[in-house]
Amino acid sequence: MESIVRARFSEPDPVITARNLGKTYEFHRQPQGLMGAIRSLFHRELTSVQAVHGLDLEVRRGEIVGLLGPNGAGKTTVVKMLCGLLEPTAGTLSVCGERPSDRSSSFLSRISVIFGQKAMLWWDVSTRESLRIHRSMYGIPSGDFSEAVGSLGELLGITGILDTPVRNLSLGQRMRCELALALLHGPTLLFADEPTIGLDVEAKVVVRNLFREINQTFGTTILLTSHDMNDVEALCDRVIVINAGRMAFDGDLTELRAHADIPREVVLTYRDAPRLPPDVLWASIENGARSVRLRLGNEPFAELVQTATRWGDLLDVRIVEAGLDEVMAKVFGDRGRRP
Numbered sequence: 001m002e003s004i005v006r007a008r009f010s011e012p013d014p015v016i017t018a019r020n021l022g023k024t025y026e027f028h029r030q031p032q033g034l035m036g037a038i039r040s041l042f043h044r045e046l047t048s049v050q051a052v053h054g055l056d057l058e059v060r061r062g063e064i065v066g067l068l069g070p071n072g073a074g075k076t077t078v079v080k081m082l083c084g085l086l087e088p089t090a091g092t093l094s095v096c097g098e099r100p101s102d103r104s105s106s107f108l109s110r111i112s113v114i115f116g117q118k119a120m121l122w123w124d125v126s127t128r129e130s131l132r133i134h135r136s137m138y139g140i141p142s143g144d145f146s147e148a149v150g151s152l153g154e155l156l157g158i159t160g161i162l163d164t165p166v167r168n169l170s171l172g173q174r175m176r177c178e179l180a181l182a183l184l185h186g187p188t189l190l191f192a193d194e195p196t197i198g199l200d201v202e203a204k205v206v207v208r209n210l211f212r213e214i215n216q217t218f219g220t221t222i223l224l225t226s227h228d229m230n231d232v233e234a235l236c237d238r239v240i241v242i243n244a245g246r247m248a249f250d251g252d253l254t255e256l257r258a259h260a261d262i263p264r265e266v267v268l269t270y271r272d273a274p275r276l277p278p279d280v281l282w283a284s285i286e287n288g289a290r291s292v293r294l295r296l297g298n299e300p301f302a303e304l305v306q307t308a309t310r311w312g313d314l315l316d317v318r319i320v321e322a323g324l325d326e327v328m329a330k331v332f333g334d335r336g337r338r339p
């Protein structure tokens, strides 16, 4: 893998640059009823959907970026343009220094895509066989291939299952083998689309840790699309939120929380039940009567703690951030839904 890792650091930075990116789909509307079908033989109605509008984005080398948005926001369309599967209808796009839609062999050898919902491994053969087929597709020399299979086998913990037919693997094992296939040719940029979908909680944690390790070990840039906010929270340094085809937010999770403007809460734990003054407007009592949960207002935090010490023997103060699911629900609201 040595040569692959070295090559990665020669990638342009930013790895992805999009300016005013747009995609409009055009298609013929399916007419309703028999008369409609007959009419469509003579006249077909062309309809268009503007899936992505004026999107500017940059992803820097080695980042893990989450691409988020509600259903129909345009995430898949963006990813397909970045991989070169779809040609943009507006704007300019550079990925790994190339125009993705040219699908040059040097471009294809530097990217990879992993889908949680779609297997890339051949179902009836072993992972090792799928890796061999990939090896010939990418023209990987035999020495590099053996070295890569050895290191990926160890990193992903799949050495013992490389010769098992894929159909006999559990979903969690299959995902690890899918990762080996996606990484075999040493991509510098990995697109991961819902990589933990359908996995149990334990397997999700394993897959998340593997993504983190791949990023740290090989410096691979990762663009993650996921509806699982735990994936995003565990992995992403930065999130890009698109809504109805437009950029809605670009920043880190702390900024996203601030953008959602959901009041933070504080949990105060006392040795015994505290004596709350009647003017405490919002408090929920937890843990018997020893913990009090308050919504943080605009008052300085130090002042609140000082006041809280007067209510009883204060043992602990803990700030509670809103969950990312709650944040996203607030950011999207109904505005996120397409008509």
Ligand SMILES: Nc1ncnc2c1ncn2[C@@H]1O[C@H](COP(=O)(O)OP(=O)(O)OP(=O)(O)O)[C@@H](O)[C@H]1O
Pocket: 025, 026, 027, 049, 050, 051, 069, 070, 071, 072, 073, 074, 075, 076, 077, 078, 338
């Ligand atoms: N091939 C297509 N032809 C016509 N319209 C399409 C096509 N693919 C997507 N669209 C439309 O483009 C818009 C964006 O779809 P896209 O699949 O990119 O969203 P998404 O954010 O990936 O959604 P989801 O989270 O549900 O997968 C939607 O209105 C969708 O109906």
